[in-house]
Amino acid sequence: MTRFRDGLVLIAGALAAYALLMIAQSRFAIKTDELAFGTETANVLGTVDGLIAHCIGAKDSPDCENAYSESGKPPSILWVGNSQLPAINRFEIGQENAPQILFRQLQGRNRYLITYSQPNANLSEHAVVINSVMPIYQPDLVILPVVFDDIREQGVREIVQDFTKRADLLSHVKASKSWPFIKNNLSGQTGAPGGGTAILGLEKDTLQKKTERAFTGFLGMHWSLWAARPKLRGTLSSAKHILRNKILGIHSYTKRRVNPQIYKERMALLEQIIMDIQVSGAQILLYIPPYRDDIDGPYVATEYDRFKSDFRALAAKTDSEFLDMERIVPGVQWATVTDTIFGFKEPDFMHFTEQGHIAMAQALDAKLKDMGY
Amino acid sequence: MLFNSATYLFLFLPVVFILYHVSRLRARQWIILAASLTFYGFWRIEFIPLMLLSAVVDYGLALKLDQTRDQKTRKRLLYVSLIVNLGILGFFKYLVFFRDSLWSIAEMAGYTPSYVDLNIILPLGISFYIFQTMSYTIDVYRREKKAESDLLVYMCFVTFFPQLVAGPILRASEIIPQLKTKLLLRSENVVSGIQRILGGLFMKVVLADSIAGLVDKGFERPVNMLSAFDSWTLAFLFGFQIYFDFAGYSAIAIGSALLFGFKIRENFNYPYAATSPRDFWRRWHISLSSWIQEYIYLPMIGAYRSKNENTPNRPLGDEQKAVIGRRRTWGLFLTWAIMGLWHGANWTFVLWGLYLAAIVYGYRLLSPRISLPKGPFGWCLSVGLTLPLMMASWIAFRAPSVGDTLIMWGHMINPMRFTGFGLSPNTYISAMVLTIAFFLRYFWVHSQASVWTKTNIAGVPLQVGYHAIVISFVFIFLQVKSQFIYFQF
Numbered sequence: 001m002t003r004f005r006d007g008l009v010l011i012a013g014a015l016a017a018y019a020l021l022m023i024a025q026s027r028f029a030i031k032t033d034e035l036a037f038g039t040e041t042a043n044v045l046g047t048v049d050g051l052i053a054h055c056i057g058a059k060d061s062p063d064c065e066n067a068y069s070e071s072g073k074p075p076s077i078l079w080v081g082n083s084q085l086p087a088i089n090r091f092e093i094g095q096e097n098a099p100q101i102l103f104r105q106l107q108g109r110n111r112y113l114i115t116y117s118q119p120n121a122n123l124s125e126h127a128v129v130i131n132s133v134m135p136i137y138q139p140d141l142v143i144l145p146v147v148f149d150d151i152r153e154q155g156v157r158e159i160v161q162d163f164t165k166r167a168d169l170l171s172h173v174k175a176s177k178s179w180p181f182i183k184n185n186l187s188g189q190t191g192a193p194g195g196g197t198a199i200l201g202l203e204k205d206t207l208q209k210k211t212e213r214a215f216t217g218f219l220g221m222h223w224s225l226w227a228a229r230p231k232l233r234g235t236l237s238s239a240k241h242i243l244r245n246k247i248l249g250i251h252s253y254t255k256r257r258v259n260p261q262i263y264k265e266r267m268a269l270l271e272q273i274i275m276d277i278q279v280s281g282a283q284i285l286l287y288i289p290p291y292r293d294d295i296d297g298p299y300v301a302t303e304y305d306r307f308k309s310d311f312r313a314l315a316a317k318t319d320s321e322f323l324d325m326e327r328i329v330p331g332v333q334w335a336t337v338t339d340t341i342f343g344f345k346e347p348d349f350m351h352f353t354e355q356g357h358i359a360m361a362q363a364l365d366a367k368l369k370d371m372g373y
Numbered sequence: 374m375l376f377n378s379a380t381y382l383f384l385f386l387p388v389v390f391i392l393y394h395v396s397r398l399r400a401r402q403w404i405i406l407a408a409s410l411t412f413y414g415f416w417r418i419e420f421i422p423l424m425l426l427s428a429v430v431d432y433g434l435a436l437k438l439d440q441t442r443d444q445k446t447r448k449r450l451l452y453v454s455l456i457v458n459l460g461i462l463g464f465f466k467y468l469v470f471f472r473d474s475l476w477s478i479a480e481m482a483g484y485t486p487s488y489v490d491l492n493i494i495l496p497l498g499i500s501f502y503i504f505q506t507m508s509y510t511i512d513v514y515r516r517e518k519k520a521e522s523d524l525l526v527y528m529c530f531v532t533f534f535p536q537l538v539a540g541p542i543l544r545a546s547e548i549i550p551q552l553k554t555k556l557l558l559r560s561e562n563v564v565s566g567i568q569r570i571l572g573g574l575f576m577k578v579v580l581a582d583s584i585a586g587l588v589d590k591g592f593e594r595p596v597n598m599l600s601a602f603d604s605w606t607l608a609f610l611f612g613f614q615i616y617f618d619f620a621g622y623s624a625i626a627i628g629s630a631l632l633f634g635f636k637i638r639e640n641f642n643y644p645y646a647a648t649s650p651r652d653f654w655r656r657w658h659i660s661l662s663s664w665i666q667e668y669i670y671l672p673m674i675g676a677y678r679s680k681n682e683n684t685p686n687r688p689l690g691d692e693q694k695a696v697i698g699r700r701r702t703w704g705l706f707l708t709w710a711i712m713g714l715w716h717g718a719n720w721t722f723v724l725w726g727l728y729l730a731a732i733v734y735g736y737r738l739l740s741p742r743i744s745l746p747k748g749p750f751g752w753c754l755s756v757g758l759t760l761p762l763m764m765a766s767w768i769a770f771r772a773p774s775v776g777d778t779l780i781m782w783g784h785m786i787n788p789m790r791f792t793g794f795g796l797s798p799n800t801y802i803s804a805m806v807l808t809i810a811f812f813l814r815y816f817w818v819h820s821q822a823s824v825w826t827k828t829n830i831a832g833v834p835l836q837v838g839y840h841a842i843v844i845s846f847v848f849i850f851l852q853v854k855s856q857f858i859y860f861q862f
Contacts, residue, residue: 005833006564007564009836009840012833012837012840013844017841017843021848154593155590184594207416208380211384211415215380229848229849236849248798259598261598265595
């Protein structure tokens, strides 16, 4: 009797799971962009006149590299940053973000703007991106914002770390002054003996890998529920994050202190990044990105003031150009984040409307003109 | 082949299951061997001959041992087996480690030895199948087991795919009789097997893989920047990661074997609910602890030769009281150092082993002198003392170097380091939630309510709901994101 019951319970559980998954697939699975930005903000990684000049990381970088080569490799400017660069709040078809607007401005002066941005990009990731792509584009100028909120993060995500899979780029990253600061942030570089991701010869394209790729590819093509799994994973992860914040009373405006030791180490890394850029012969423009000031935000005022002052001092010390854009985007142009799972609303301190992008592009353009670009 | 791959779960396992159950006994043995070699070959086909060589050598030597009466010759045959097995293990696993260690010493002494790059790949599961074949030869030498004359059955025993790459380490007496029997297809075995596989997958793909990112990030941070809270949190979190990873693997192995009717011994039993370090090793990687106990520790301290042979499997350090103190102590530390080295060719693992030996030794000294209260309070106190001690050991297992391990341990006991929180909030929350969830699960499994749910009709919706959630989560999270940690060993 027990074995009969156990079997039935298992079958009923499997059927209930199937029903649950079907409901989740049709009602709750949401797009990755929506998870990151909320429903009001769109991630616009558009092209300018058919040219792909804004990439995220290693995976799509060849598109940017090819577009640059096809354009005849004109004198270039490299802009790295976080999701503030591509995301447009209250987006409407035809609107453009700051990199697109600035691309056109510079194109008129025979300059080619290439942009790389990742959501929540931190300085370690900037160091990898800059040292990886500098030899490819050999830019005359690098535009580098430092977002105070991203200074607490140190890890290098796969989208960026994959640059180091290209042997030529890895050697350049390893030769950089930033390397001692970032090597521990790259997984597989620390040699942890008990590390969960250490693989014994599985880096090779084994039969296991090939079969799994082919089989899961086949499942994805012929079974919509299987294909929906990444979205469902994203939805679950986002739901977990939102619920955690609700339970703990964490909001987008909750004050987040920066660990003094991390801050010190990050500022030292920033100096090394600047030196890497200068050693390669490029000029550098550092800027403080726009920050919402109509409501009280997550930065601790004393820490943020100190950061701005240190940042400015570092620019002076390293002979870098500096631009403060903190207050160029008025409060009404900033976003609200509404998550697509529970519908909770939070003020956004990172993304703004097209008007904000225009303001940012104009401020940068004016500065670049002053610098002779 | 990886247990957490779609290839294994939806292609390999169903095909082998059907072929096995529609075949006669002899054909089944061939199917198991072919399936096992395919399973292993999915990693690297070129290492199959090495595994077969180790197996065949022991097969031949065991037959010879069985037939030989002269004790000297028998001893020589045993030595040949040990040299071949340990030679293979030594070359693939320890050559570079010992070379580098020797070179470091030479450099400290002022010599500058020239380096030759050695790129030796560690064959998957080598430590497991070598231990398995070695124990077989030793058992035959001790006349505790008759040598197996059927090469096919013997090869099935060595290569049996559910336990081939990461255990549980099986003894010939456990598995060979089952291989020689036509095991019936029983629905309770199939249901139970599927449940074990689902449970194991949940532990691996939902829990262990989710924690892995937080652990990796934590250990990537410069060690000097970690506070005591950070170090303790990382110790607990990695403790749960490795537990879910390895216990998950073992559950899938046991479940897979059960689909074919094979009963494999349990490898884990809620280790973090242990009330003492000894108790912990009765609950963690049980097949390895009992192997080491039986084939290394007891012979080393002379307990085996003292003819007290009717010893059940007991954890390391739990031998007869009659064995004299100093030899026991040296044996304990040496065995644990070997246990550490078995896990990996790195001094951090030796440090891990020595730390555990010190813990067991300390417990051995203190436990007769201190009596803890009985009942729930005493249980809580014992677990509360044991848990952090065992969790702290994982620092040595995971940290990149001995230096980092010592620094982190230093921070953990330094009152001045209980200052701040430098990791992401999710790291602390995960460690706390998992600790609570582990004990809730432990109490639930050992409660009357759990029995009631399984026997009462009113418990059916609860069980269906539980299965629905487990299956849904496994389906969503199933992906080859990372290796099983114990594949490295």
